[in-house]
Amino acid sequence: MKIIDQSWAWVQKPVLPLHILETAGRTCYKSESKITDDSAKKFIQMILARGHESVIEHVSASVRFITNRGVTHELVRHRLCAFSQESTRYVNYGGDDIEFIRPVWIENGYDEQGDAFNTFIDACLISEKNYNQLLSFGWRPEQAREVLPNSLKTEIVVTANLREWRHIFKLRTSIAAHPQIRELMTDCLNGFKSEIPVLFDDI
Numbered sequence: 434m435k436i437i438d439q440s441w442a443w444v445q446k447p448v449l450p451l452h453i454l455e456t457a458g459r460t461c462y463k464s465e466s467k468i469t470d471d472s473a474k475k476f477i478q479m480i481l482a483r484g485h486e487s488v489i490e491h492v493s494a495s496v497r498f499i500t501n502r503g504v505t506h507e508l509v510r511h512r513l514c515a516f517s518q519e520s521t522r523y524v525n526y527g528g529d530d531i532e533f534i535r536p537v538w539i540e541n542g543y544d545e546q547g548d549a550f551n552t553f554i555d556a557c558l559i560s561e562k563n564y565n566q567l568l569s570f571g572w573r574p575e576q577a578r579e580v581l582p583n584s585l586k587t588e589i590v591v592t593a594n595l596r597e598w599r600h601i602f603k604l605r606t607s608i609a610a611h612p613q614i615r616e617l618m619t620d621c622l623n624g625f626k627s628e629i630p631v632l633f634d635d636i
Contacts (some may be wrong), residue, residue, distance in 0.1 A: 435532045435559050436554075437586060439613070441621045443591055443628075444495035450629050453479055458488035478632045486596050489632060495592040496621060501534035503583035504614045507605070513597045518589040522575035527568040531561045532586035537616045556582065595596070595632055598625065602636045
């Protein structure tokens with residue numbers, strides 16, 4: 434058994450997103466002649482201020498998340514995305530250390546967390562043992578998975594247009610969001626802010 438931290442990484446970054454969005458958006462106003470080398474940022478700020486967010490649907494980004502299955506159950510509720518997730522039906526975890534995601538409210542120095550963390554570790558160890566035992570009884574991975582918990586590590590690739598990413602970040606970085614998804618999505622939001630100026634500055 435291994436306890437690992439969740440993470441995210443780009444699968445495909447948007448290339449020249451502001452220029453693409455400006456070109457698309459100016460079609461609405463027939464103002465393509467106003468496009469200059471540095472006009473995109475101001476134009477995008479203007480359409481966001483007007484609530485004209487359909488324009489930002491023209492650019493998409495793809496991200497790979499390594500997280501737990503509880504988080505992915507929340508992510509897949511965003512129906513305007515495309516999802517490809519590691520399958521517990523076809524992936525056989527038998528014979529390897531099963532990976533579980535560290536809850537974000539447990540500090541990195543886990544060995545001093547006391548009874549609560551030890552209970553979490555025990556639950557992971559028991560589920561790993563039971564999974565392997567069910568496989569040894571002849572159950573297929575899709576059957577043995579019934580004993581695996583929400584903390585099981587999984588990978589999911591999410592593709593969405595930038596308007597949908599804005600929606601996801603607004604919901605999942607909120608103080609009302611579950612702490613596990615909030616930490617992951619806050620870090621991801623910072624990556625979007627760094628890579629794509631203007632579009633995420635207000636979140």
